[in-house]
Amino acid sequence: MNERHRRLILLTQYLVAHPLTQVSLTELSQVFGVAKSTLSEDLLDVKDTFDIQGLGRIDSQVGVQGGIRYVPMIERGNVRKSLNEWSQALAEPSRMMTDGFLYMTDLLFNPGWIDPMGQLLAHRFRDVAVQFVATVETKGIPLALACARFLGVEMVLLRRDNRLSEGSSLSINYLSGSSRRIQSMTLSRRSPVRGSRVLFVDDFMKAGGTAKAAQDLLSDFDAQVVGVGVLVATVKPQQKLVDEYSSCLEWTEFEGQAVKPSDWAWQLGLDAPTAKGDE
Amino acid sequence: MNERHRRLILLTQYLVAHPLTQVSLTELSQVFGVAKSTLSEDLLDVKDTFDIQGLGRIDSQVGVQGGIRYVPMIERGNVRKSLNEWSQALAEPSRMMTDGFLYMTDLLFNPGWIDPMGQLLAHRFRDVAVQFVATVETKGIPLALACARFLGVEMVLLRRDNRLSEGSSLSINYLSGSSRRIQSMTLSRRSPVRGSRVLFVDDFMKAGGTAKAAQDLLSDFDAQVVGVGVLVATVKPQQKLVDEYSSCLEWTEFEGQAVKPSDWAWQLGLDAPTAKGDE
Numbered sequence: 104m105n106e107r108h109r110r111l112i113l114l115t116q117y118l119v120a121h122p123l124t125q126v127s128l129t130e131l132s133q134v135f136g137v138a139k140s141t142l143s144e145d146l147l148d149v150k151d152t153f154d155i156q157g158l159g160r161i162d163s164q165v166g167v168q169g170g171i172r173y174v175p176m177i178e179r180g181n182v183r184k185s186l187n188e189w190s191q192a193l194a195e196p197s198r199m200m201t202d203g204f205l206y207m208t209d210l211l212f213n214p215g216w217i218d219p220m221g222q223l224l225a226h227r228f229r230d231v232a233v234q235f236v237a238t239v240e241t242k243g244i245p246l247a248l249a250c251a252r253f254l255g256v257e258m259v260l261l262r263r264d265n266r267l268s269e270g271s272s273l274s275i276n277y278l279s280g281s282s283r284r285i286q287s288m289t290l291s292r293r294s295p296v297r298g299s300r301v302l303f304v305d306d307f308m309k310a311g312g313t314a315k316a317a318q319d320l321l322s323d324f325d326a327q328v329v330g331v332g333v334l335v336a337t338v339k340p341q342q343k344l345v346d347e348y349s350s351c352l353e354w355t356e357f358e359g360q361a362v363k364p365s366d367w368a369w370q371l372g373l374d375a376p377t378a379k380g381d382e
Numbered sequence: 383m384n385e386r387h388r389r390l391i392l393l394t395q396y397l398v399a400h401p402l403t404q405v406s407l408t409e410l411s412q413v414f415g416v417a418k419s420t421l422s423e424d425l426l427d428v429k430d431t432f433d434i435q436g437l438g439r440i441d442s443q444v445g446v447q448g449g450i451r452y453v454p455m456i457e458r459g460n461v462r463k464s465l466n467e468w469s470q471a472l473a474e475p476s477r478m479m480t481d482g483f484l485y486m487t488d489l490l491f492n493p494g495w496i497d498p499m500g501q502l503l504a505h506r507f508r509d510v511a512v513q514f515v516a517t518v519e520t521k522g523i524p525l526a527l528a529c530a531r532f533l534g535v536e537m538v539l540l541r542r543d544n545r546l547s548e549g550s551s552l553s554i555n556y557l558s559g560s561s562r563r564i565q566s567m568t569l570s571r572r573s574p575v576r577g578s579r580v581l582f583v584d585d586f587m588k589a590g591g592t593a594k595a596a597q598d599l600l601s602d603f604d605a606q607v608v609g610v611g612v613l614v615a616t617v618k619p620q621q622k623l624v625d626e627y628s629s630c631l632e633w634t635e636f637e638g639q640a641v642k643p644s645d646w647a648w649q650l651g652l653d654a655p656t657a658k659g660d661e
Contacts, residue, residue: 112427116398260520
């Protein structure tokens, strides 16, 4: 096989398989067994192709700590497809549970379903310098993990109760708007979240009591909630307990079981990729 | 830019970004705007390069439902690096909590740390036709999700208690070997796990009581546990409540806080990739 072809395939594979990970040209030239100058030429081809097709950008950093890093672009066709699938699935009458809940557990823990929604929220909050994604156990965990992965940060879990294995911790009690009962939320004092910028993510929001409590608990760690992202929010009450939030889907309970994509999410799926700077 | 170069980059990007997903050559030829015969030639180059470098295989299926699918190979260098990092991190004295626990929460919810371990377990159980990965809330969830993603299946969550939003369910009570208290585990009757082959995954195993209880609960759904995989298992008691299990790491509590990779896991990181059929 043509050596150049082999190198382009290897370089592309490496970058796509290691998104958001900085690697130096020196390291790569050793891995592939080629000169750095050759590699730089190959890299230009990959960079141009990714630019033109809207597949993401390749950041270069010069200097001793320098290297390259692939930042994938959200796949708009995938976003539309996934939003449609979620809307249809959540409209099934059998998902309507007592007391105003939607049964979603089977979909929440399916990587093929939840990962695109995590990517969507990661894209929504890509410009607010998120350092941690936080969620409260349990059903928001897969969404929060997917979102953290696409942002290249780690996740912080707020527990429902205190565990021996967590050491000493801070707790908060609050009234959950949707279940109308007193809930508690706790975070280990050794959590690395202290003083950082946090994106709070959850699977479902009705009144926003959980998001508000998370904000309060995190503020005891001097951490600032810079965004709130959820999979499904109910249209009513319109006034939530947190000022701002973004939901992928909206549920209009009083109109049968209508679930539809939020305007911003749907718009994102429609926007044409721009050659540069969009991601 | 050379058209062939552009196509090879696009094809490689597509396959690596959509692992374990079947796509037809017709679809791909439309996406890239090239003839199917041209695409087939390009595919051979990608296939050969991946084969030679041990990056995974490309399955082809002929016929009307035919298409191609990229099955990534585990990255052995990554496995070794990750096992070493885990061993070092878990040996920090400050992680030793009261009552024989290790504080691992910060690492369990960090995609960069947990994903390679999920891939390791997925590789371990790649030949037993797993249909679902199950775990019990909460700390095993990221590992189970990562494992499910690499196996291309979905995850089933065993809850600690009964929720309104889950509808009717089956429960089991059991004595946890490590916390020495009665725990319960519950699964919604509408879980899709019925009659299927399940891999049970958890973050920590001491006596194996949780894994045993999961096996019992799943058997009420006519589901068969075909494997048990955990991140860390204690060396003692040597006799666990489940017959067989695979742990990525072993913890010898009585010898200070020695945590080391399991033999099978370390060996996997050392094995040289074979040109074909290893994955």
